[in-house]
Amino acid sequence: MSIVKKYLESIYGKSVNDIFLSGREGYWHNLSKSENNEFFKILEKKGCRDAVKSFMPKFEEMIFSPKREAALELFEHDNSGVCIDYGSMWGVLSAGMAKRGHQVISVDQTHDSLKFLKSRSLEEGLDNIYLVQEDLREIKFKNIADYAIINGVLEWIPEKSEVIAAEYQKKPNSKINLYKKNILKDPREMQVEFLKKVYQSLKQGGQLLLAIENKLSYSYILGRPDPHVNLKFTTFLPRFVSNIISRIFRKKDYRTYVYSFSELKNLLREAGFNNIEDYCCFPMYHFPSLVLPNTKQGISQYVAYKDKNIVTWKQKLGLRYLEIFLMKYLKARNFSPAIIMIAKK
Amino acid sequence: MKYIKSVHRHGSETFLLIVKDKKSLETKNIIKSSTSENGINSIKSEADGIDWYNILSKNKISYIFEKKMKNYYRIKINANKGFYNIIFNPNYLNVKKYLDLTISHYIKIWKDYKGHEFAPFHGDISLIGNVMFNKADEVLFVDWEHFDNNFKVPTGLDIIMLLLENLFHDYNRTKKMSDNVINHVAISIKTLNAAKLLSPLLFKNPIMSTFNFINLNRDIWNKQYSKLPILKFTKKNIEQIDDTILKIL
Numbered sequence: 238m239s240i241v242k243k244y245l246e247s248i249y250g251k252s253v254n255d256i257f258l259s260g261r262e263g264y265w266h267n268l269s270k271s272e273n274n275e276f277f278k279i280l281e282k283k284g285c286r287d288a289v290k291s292f293m294p295k296f297e298e299m300i301f302s303p304k305r306e307a308a309l310e311l312f313e314h315d316n317s318g319v320c321i322d323y324g325s326m327w328g329v330l331s332a333g334m335a336k337r338g339h340q341v342i343s344v345d346q347t348h349d350s351l352k353f354l355k356s357r358s359l360e361e362g363l364d365n366i367y368l369v370q371e372d373l374r375e376i377k378f379k380n381i382a383d384y385a386i387i388n389g390v391l392e393w394i395p396e397k398s399e400v401i402a403a404e405y406q407k408k409p410n411s412k413i414n415l416y417k418k419n420i421l422k423d424p425r426e427m428q429v430e431f432l433k434k435v436y437q438s439l440k441q442g443g444q445l446l447l448a449i450e451n452k453l454s455y456s457y458i459l460g461r462p463d464p465h466v467n468l469k470f471t472t473f474l475p476r477f478v479s480n481i482i483s484r485i486f487r488k489k490d491y492r493t494y495v496y497s498f499s500e501l502k503n504l505l506r507e508a509g510f511n512n513i514e515d516y517c518c519f520p521m522y523h524f525p526s527l528v529l530p531n532t533k534q535g536i537s538q539y540v541a542y543k544d545k546n547i548v549t550w551k552q553k554l555g556l557r558y559l560e561i562f563l564m565k566y567l568k569a570r571n572f573s574p575a576i577i578m579i580a581k582k
Numbered sequence: 583m584k585y586i587k588s589v590h591r592h593g594s595e596t597f598l599l600i601v602k603d604k605k606s607l608e609t610k611n612i613i614k615s616s617t618s619e620n621g622i623n624s625i626k627s628e629a630d631g632i633d634w635y636n637i638l639s640k641n642k643i644s645y646i647f648e649k650k651m652k653n654y655y656r657i658k659i660n661a662n663k664g665f666y667n668i669i670f671n672p673n674y675l676n677v678k679k680y681l682d683l684t685i686s687h688y689i690k691i692w693k694d695y696k697g698h699e700f701a702p703f704h705g706d707i708s709l710i711g712n713v714m715f716n717k718a719d720e721v722l723f724v725d726w727e728h729f730d731n732n733f734k735v736p737t738g739l740d741i742i743m744l745l746l747e748n749l750f751h752d753y754n755r756t757k758k759m760s761d762n763v764i765n766h767v768a769i770s771i772k773t774l775n776a777a778k779l780l781s782p783l784l785f786k787n788p789i790m791s792t793f794n795f796i797n798l799n800r801d802i803w804n805k806q807y808s809k810l811p812i813l814k815f816t817k818k819n820i821e822q823i824d825d826t827i828l829k830i831l
Contacts, residue, residue: 303618307589310597310615314649314656336617336653516585528586534607538585538600 241319241340241367244381249369256351261372263346264399265324267296273349285357299327299523306333307525308388311516311579312444314338318383321438323373324390328354328366335363339384344369344376374431378438385435385445389522392449392465394431395424395492424492425504432508439582445510447578448522452495455563455572456556465493473497498531498571501578510580517573519560520544528577529570536570583607593805594727595621608661614727615649615656620804624727625655631726632659634702638691641665641722665714665722674752674763677709681748684713685770687721688741689777695737696778703735704728705802707744733802736781738774742792743812745770749823750811764823768830775831785831787824789815 249257268276280288289297299305309330317338322331325343327350335341335358343366345351351368358366374394393400421427435445450457450464452472457463463471466487471479472495483491496504498515505513515531519542526542529535539561547557563569588598599613616622629645636642641662649656671677684707695701705728706712712725745767752763771788774780784791793812800807807813815823 303595303616303621304590306617307586307597310586310599310613311584333617336651337649338651338654524589525586526589530583530585532583534583534602534604535585537607538587538602540587542588543591 239340241342241381245342245367245369248377252368254352255355255368256348257367257369257371259369259371259375261346261375262348262370263372263397264401265326265345265393266347266349266401268293268349269401270349277349277352280353280356285353285360296327300329302329302524303333304524305329308446308448308518308522308528308577309333309337309386311514311528311577312384312446316383319381320384320386321378321382321435322386322388323376323435324387324393325354326350328357330386330388331366332357332361332363334384334386335365339365341366342369342378342382343367344371344373346370346372374427374434376434376438378434380437380440382438383440383443385439385443387435387445388448391428391431391447392493392495395421395427395494397421421490421492424494428494429504429507432504432510436509436582441582443582445505445578445580445582447501447505447576447580448518449501449576450495450521451497451571451573451576452500453497453572454574455559455569456574458572459555459559463493463495465495466491496576498576501576505578505580510582512581514579516577516579517564517570518575518577519564520546520574522575522577525575525577531570531573531576533568536564536568539564541565590621592809594624596624596727608663610661612659612661613648613656614659615654617654622653622655625657627729628657628659628725628727630731631704631729634729634731635691635723635726638693639722641720643722643724659724662714662722664716665720666716667711667714668709670710672751672755674748674760674766677748678766680709680713680715681745681766681770683715683719683721684709684744685741685773687723689774689779691723692737692779698737699781699783700734701737701779701781702729702731703733703802704740705730707740708747709744728803730802733799735799735802736783736791736795738771738780738784739792739795741774741779742771742784742788743810746789746792746815747811750814753815753819759819759822761826764826765830767823768827771827772831788827789820789823793820 245257276292279292289300314337320334320339321342323344325331325345328343331341331343343354348370351370355368457472460469462469468482468486471482471491479491502513516528517531518525519527529538541561547553563572583602583604585600587600595618596614596616601611602609614625616625632643632645645657645659648658668680692701714722714724749767
């Protein structure tokens with residue numbers, strides 16, 4: 238039996254259908270529960286990719302594209318080790334690390350995501366992925382991991398209600414935040430606590446890959462809505478102002494905090510990390526095309542790249558050319574769209 | 583300083599990382615990696631191409647496989663000191679010297695294939711990035727991920743494609759076919775022919791033959807097929823170039 242499996246059994250007991258269960262479940266998904274039920278009926282008849290293609294083609298690239306693995310190349314992969322993918326969802330990065338020869342622990346609060354990842358691992362012949370259903374805020378791993386991944390997850394840590402991504406941005410579906418406010422801690426405090434637990438899960442010398450939107454991204458300053466709550470300017474306004482805006486338009490508190498480069502570094506330092514490399518990511522961490530060190534020399538390597546989401550002239554003028562001007566000529570790296578950090582324990 | 587320069591660019595399915603000296607910003611290593619089948623095949627081709635090239639080239643390229651696994655390949659190529667890329671220049675006549683140097687180098691490296699109908703294929707000999715020069719006007723062919731030594735590719739095709747790429751940039755800039763430029767293309771093909779490195783398959787109407795070969799063998803270029811400059815020329819353009827070449831040949 239592998240060491241990882243033994244370790245997980247020591248925490249969670251025997252797995253059920255190859256998923257270790259903590260008893261703490263939640264729901265964060267792009268599909269509703271009923272949509273997921275329908276999807277799994279199709280998945281039983283077809284393979285993962287075909288099922289995704291027929292049921293939710295718009296997510297095919299998001300789920301399967303190896304382009305999404307780019308940031309994993311920032312890790313040193315000299316030795317095979319143990320990797321914990323926090324908030325693994327459909328498992329594109331878990332699969333990426335497994336392909337690179339590591340033992341991967343994929344942790345997610347949503348059982349449906351893990352069920353999908355189980356089918357995917359079987360289909361792709363990846364027998365080095367271990368699935369854990371757990372509330373990320375409650376993890377208890379200690380000195381087990383050589384690598385940790387937090388990709389688009391940190392900002393959701395303070396959000397305890399169920400999230401169906403598309404609905405979350407539209408409707409006030411999580412009144413828990415407003416009315417049970419007293420039971421929820423400050424979002425930043427919750428994020429630091431989570432990062433401390435991630436720090437503890439790493440071995441000495443272990444590396445964390447953290448990817449998140451930059452709150453000062455030029456596109457948010459220009460009025461592109463905060464992708465988490467679909468509200469303009471909330472990423473960078475003072476938190477209490479964002480909170481008022483969110484209470485008016487979303488009937489809930491603003492909790493999905495994102496950060497600037499320096500703020501995020503401070504967060505990581507508070508959690509115990511001291512060796513931190515930060516990178517400017519273009520056009521977004523979900524599908525990186527260009528990842529440059531956040532230094533003068535780093536940003537001097539900026540080159541224009543193809544972004545298939547930029548099609549119209551308005552987008553070209555407002556985003557592509559502006560980005561080229563800001564990065565190539567003004568070297569305004571602190572306004573880059575997304576942040577990737579590699580932090581070592 | 584390490585950074586990710588491109589991700590699956592032009593459908594290559596590889597990640598391209600560059601390692602530079604922090605102070606001088608001189609490139610130290612080029613790292614390519616992939617977890618997809620096509621990407622892994624590209625990396626294997628890269629190594630095969632470099633091995634083939636190193637036998638004949640004065641300047642060798644050194645590399646190591648950092649990872650060679652079932653689902654993951656990672657190759658680290660050391661940059662050759664003193665070699666540089668020229669800056670993109672759409673004016674054909676401004677890069678004429680570099681085209682001549684590249685053709686001479688091709689003739690040296692492919693010398694064993696004189697008179698052969700088919701020859702090993704670099705697949706992307708382009709002044710933009712894949713041909714490097716040094717102060718002594720030596721040439722280095724890099725980026726061998728399209729290398730093919732099995733498929734029957736007509737000898738000289740690499741050079742015709744190089745010439746057409748630069749002709750296309752010039753045409754795109756001026757919106758006309760300059761006589762000086764077409765003459766240089768024709769003379770270059772004549773040079774190739776004189777060196778017996780123009781396949782008989784390309785001798786008659788070299789540009790149209792190249793066009794037809796590419797169209798019949800799209801798989802060689804995979805997803806990059808649609809980006810090939812020759813496909814952007816009209817039939818009339820192609821005939822015009824071929825006519826001039828025929829006069830000179």
